[in-house]
Amino acid sequence: MSVDIDAPFDIQTPALLVDRDKLDANLERMRERVGAATGDSKHRPHLKTVKSAALARRITKALGTEAITVSTLKEAEIFADEGYSDILYAVGITSAKLDRVARLRARGVDLTVVTDNIAAARIVAGYCENHAIAIPVLIEIDSDGHRSGISPDDSAGLLHIAETLAPSAELRGVMTHAGGSYDAATPEELRACAEEEREAVLRAVRILRDAGYPAPMTSIGSTPTVLNTLDLTGISEVRAGVYVFFDLVMAGIGVCKPEDIALSVLTTVIGHQRDKGWIITDAGWMALSRDRGTAGQAVDQGYGLVCDARGTVLPDMIVSSANQEHGVISIRTGSEAQLPDLPVGSQLRILPNHACATTAQHSEYIVLDPAGKEVARWPRFSGW
């Protein structure tokens, strides 16, 4: 088969591509960064972004760890099947999920759960007492007001949760997620977020330890903060997820360059509306996701930034709108760039706003070497 320069891939589109060497470079950057920071933190990578056994193994091997973080019990169950036995389920626990937690622990998986409130602490403690097991629990700390968690300065609240858990569950420590860092704009702000995250966790765990609870685990994590931290003193582990691929949101806050993004959606041109300056493709929001995470950033990337089939960014071309299976590509508003002539059948790659959302629309990763040759297909799972 001859290779068409505009359509080099014999792949049905839309499809999710991974640039293997960029992926590996991103993993190496995370390993180096945490290794260079003060302190002795281990990695507990968040696998919610990848949801793939093959990728999980590549990540944990590169980082030199066997500890992982998940966002669903399904991830915990599947990664347990793959041999992982040190897992943090980082979303607040509720009663109906405890049977699945107990089954995983009975299989020998050291699964830790999270809560930020007395009601759930009572439920976990009661479950542990009734089943004669000791589920490890982290108290979630709110370091920046963006989501869940108890204030690190609410001593009474922290101690009340600790006392509630203590008789039967195992209070293992504290965790936080500095989601506010996604709104940072400069390296200085990112470093400030990282320091705020670390200090919040240390203040909270000090309250628990001063009251006699060992609370050995201090867990922080978000890609922007971990990659910008200089000091991890007192932090037992770091969780991060999206850096594996990076995305346009991360590029927008300066954590990576578009050229570092290891993930893209391969698409084919299916038509044009030349009077409107539109190229129509077969990657709509079903392939790209509805995520518009760059909409609030300095540079709005629409539904994604356009590259040629080899992965080179095309100046100022974005997916400006999306239907379910149609993408509309045009030149960014305000740009003087010219829309290239891309005939029907041409292939393009779209860099995603948000890797976690775009991967979720696909059931496999098609892995390419630097020459663009397909070297593997890695299945991806979904669900809860």
Added chain:
Amino acid sequence: MSVDIDAPFDIQTPALLVDRDKLDANLERMRERVGAATGDSKHRPHLKTVKSAALARRITKALGTEAITVSTLKEAEIFADEGYSDILYAVGITSAKLDRVARLRARGVDLTVVTDNIAAARIVAGYCENHAIAIPVLIEIDSDGHRSGISPDDSAGLLHIAETLAPSAELRGVMTHAGGSYDAATPEELRACAEEEREAVLRAVRILRDAGYPAPMTSIGSTPTVLNTLDLTGISEVRAGVYVFFDLVMAGIGVCKPEDIALSVLTTVIGHQRDKGWIITDAGWMALSRDRGTAGQAVDQGYGLVCDARGTVLPDMIVSSANQEHGVISIRTGSEAQLPDLPVGSQLRILPNHACATTAQHSEYIVLDPAGKEVARWPRFSGW
């Protein structure tokens, strides 16, 4: 097991619920509406919303048709396995997809494809000639400037495509999708969109027929226009998809009421940030989708409108923000409603902005009768 009034379902959350009787009422409304309009149109329901064999059968049986529309070749292949043999693939065709089209036709499936340009017409005609088959093609018409399609008044362009296809492919007719109707605001505007859609298709097909092409098929479709049309004279078939479930976008343009929405996401309260007026749940954007289709409407429903576990809308409670596996529920800005006290473990239902996007995040429908009893689970597929 005792039934908790706040958590009546023994279902792992988040989960996708279908209210069976609302679904059936929505199907009956579509059947009646098209039956009452002038003309003799058949139904060709768009199954891109449901992607489920069980639901496909329920829909086509209710509407009295065996013809279907799909948005991907995977849908065509799976529904062909289920016995459907009259299928329209309603996204512009390209070269790389023709082998799959030919394989389906060789199985006895009357699969029709779509294009709006000469380049694709040449590709299809060339393929047909090389393989000694006659693939049926509809020319896509642009009735309202919102996406793909050739102008219905571009006689030269229409005839050029027809001439290009004629020697080997089968020019079967024309189709359009009045996507502009999603921006309509009143019943009068919706009726105007419906009439504009019909007239565009009739003008275009007249050009082809006057030139001697039979072009028997005239296909239109979108939920807002089909449900508001009074006159389908000259239209051979109607395609619509989202009315099966309806959603908040459709409610926002007045096509349904929130109470008609047959689809919801069941979620569990996992915590609170009481000082901020937030309830935190386990349905984030992974369960709800990132679709913010109501953001541009008169009433912005955030990531979804909140109901109690029985499905009754709670006044002015919306999912105001969403992380991957966390939803944040709060009272709508400007409302004086009070946030109810919903303890950890309470179940809620979230009505979706956009049914097509929310279903895409799930692999099964959990079907409930009017008493809220689970009566079936219908698997759902994804991919291309």
